[in-house]
Amino acid sequence: MTTDTVLEIAVCTVADKPAAEQARRAAMDAVKTYPGFVSWRALTSVEQGDMIADLVEWTDKDSADAAATKVQADPAFAPYMAAITGVTLMQHFETQGTI
Template identity: 80%
Template structure:
């Protein structure tokens, strides 16, 4: 049986990577309670010192959209949002195949 989920990829720049990563851990703890949340992989660029990325998996697009609205008002996300100086990419992808 094939299960389709939504992957949200956010690639961002930060001015203080250690502070951003600490704030991200708090945000990750909060999002675990969001409806439709599946997983969150926190990524840190090796070649570009000010770049981080988040790969968040949602059960469906409606859950991803609801979460996008919720993080704007969730106090647990405020420090992480403040730590981000720029967004290079923010996109949702439907899973196709996994090996």
């Protein structure tokens, strides 16, 4: 089974994980209203204490790109972006198969 949606994977490091997770919840509330938003799975690393990841699903790449621009000016995202100390991966993917 394949899907036409686009998955955005962001893997980041943070200095203060509890503060970053709180800021992420506010960002998640804001993004629900963005055009093309489908879902957001917030992940925290079991092995690495300063690592978090986000798996965000968009209806298409254009919506993901528009959201990337919008978050830069959205005050709801400022605390989350400030909590991130480094980005290990930020990419968009198409689903090739699901089991």
